Amino acid sequence: MPRRPVAPPRAPVTRIAAALALTGALSACNTVVLKPAGDVAQQQGDLVVISTLLMLLIIVPVIGLTLFFAFKYRASNKEANYQPDWDHSTQLELVIWAAPLLIIICLGALTWVSTHLLDPYRTIGRIDPETPISAQAEPLEVDVVALDWKWLFIYPEQGVATVNELVVPTNRPLHFRITASSVMNSFYVPAMAGQIYAMPGMETRLNAVMNRTGDDFIGFSANYSGAGFSGMRFPVRSVDDAGFAAWVADVKDGGEKAAGTLDAPKYLDLEKPSENVPAMHFANVDAKLYGRIVDMCVEPGKMCMSEMMAIDARGGLGKAGIHNVEMLTYDKHGREAALDATRNPDAALTRELAWVRALCEQEAGAVIDNTVVAPADKNSLTGFGLSAPQSLSLAGQNDSQSTPARPSKTSRN
Incomplete structure (x- = not known):
């Protein structure tokens, strides 16, 4: 039987060409983290590079020595010095322990300094390495709200808002x-800068700057948040002052992206889960809307967190408040029915979206008066039916006419 022809070995030139082709493919990767457009992101990128180089000072010698020892003391090398009883070298111990220790000290110092300098809550001190912040510079305020599954950007100074577009x-x-x-x-x-978490009922902050104009920047969600997570991407444009003023004027004048005024009813409709939402512009924004979003009381009649904390600080509502707490849910859509009522007898109950009704005329975001007033009646608390605390003024009532504080709920089907 004739033998099959054996394929000739590949020439080194072919292997080199394949390696170069793979290297060329890697050149298409987006290295925006190491070549950003903002000074804060640039400092963070430099920190990544410096930390990597410091660690390579240990990694490269260790890998190199491992390969060297494996080659030198291979079984076929009869000239290698064989010392089975050797177990200690002071000089070698100093090198093995001192070098990593110095690297750890350098990394620790670098991390400590960078953690304070790049604190997202810290006001930036420069525009770029050559340009410090002037005393007259006023930062642009932008309120960011992560919705399901889209981003809302409110510009309080300009009185406009956008969805899935940041300029x-x-x-x-x-x-x-x-x-x-x-x-x-x-x-x-x-x-622009590193990622910052967005959490309901809480507010985080970020200070940053963009040093280069462009309309090809991208922002997105870096934390999985459900079915529409992959669509939570938005374009970011960096323009000069004249371009920004023109953009604000264009949003106020309306256009193909115009969506009217962003008030509480519009927001409640906007926050409903939706995917791949196109960019939207709002020419006017309710000035108190963002404060109520953070205070979790956009719905009419719903008690704000600040009001609830004020009541708790004054001793709470006793047993009268237990029913309200039982109705609360951290997932605001958790009570919405997933099945039809005919297939799920409890659908009517699961569709109920309940909250604690407001007792006070508390303005969202306002400073709360936590002064504790001694109760007129010092008898023991009896729970349900207990009169409202003397320091609370119920909406539409006089302080002298106190009525029982009964829990109530509001349903939205």
């Missing part, structure tokens, strides 16, 4: 206040 001026300090409507999320624009 900022170049070389001007930026101050972001970040929150979420339902589940935890993460706001991340790699070209």
Whole structure:
């Protein structure tokens, strides 16, 4: 039987060409983290590079020595010095322990300094390495709300808002206040700064700057938040001051992206889960809306967190408040029925979206008066039917006419 022809070995030139082709493919990768458009992101990128180089000072010699020892003391090398009784070398111990210790000290010092300098809550001190912040510079305020599954950007100074579109001026300090409507999320624009978490009922902050104009930057969610997570991407544009003023004027004048006025009813409709939402512009915004979003009381009649904490600080509502606590749910859509009532007898109950009704005329975001007034009746608390605390003024009532504080609920089907 004739033998099959054996394929000739590949020439080194072919292997080199294949390696170069793979290297060329890697050149198409987006290295925005190491080549960003903002000074804060640039400092963070430099920190990554410096930390990597410091660690390579240990990794490269260890890998090199491992390969060297494996080659030198291979079984076929009869000239290698064989010393089975050797077990200690003071000089070698010093090198093995001193070098990593010095690297750890350098990394620790670098991390400590960078953690304070790049604190997202810390006001930035420079526009770029050559340009410090002037005393007259006012940061642009942007309120960010992570919705299911889209991003809402409110510009309080300009009185406008956008959905899934962020436009900022170049070389001007930026101050972001970040929150979420339902589940935890993460706001991340790699070209501008590191990611910051967005959580319902809480506010995180980010100070940053963009040093280069462009309309090809991308922002997205860096924390999985449900079915529409992959669509939580938005374009980021960095324009000069004149371009930013023109953009604000265009939003106010309306256009193909115009969506009217962003008030509480519009927001409640906007926050409903939806995927791949196109960019939207709002020419006017309710000035108190963001405060109520953070305070979790956009719905009419719903008690704000600040009001609830004020009641708790004054001793609470006793047993009268237990029913309210039982009705609360951290997932605001958790009580909405997933099945039809005919197939699920409890659908009517699961559709109920309940909250604690407000007792006071508390303005969202306002400073609360925590002065504790001694009760007129010092008898023991009896629970349900207990008169409202003397320090609370019920809406539409006089302080002298106190009525029982009964829990109530509001359903939205």
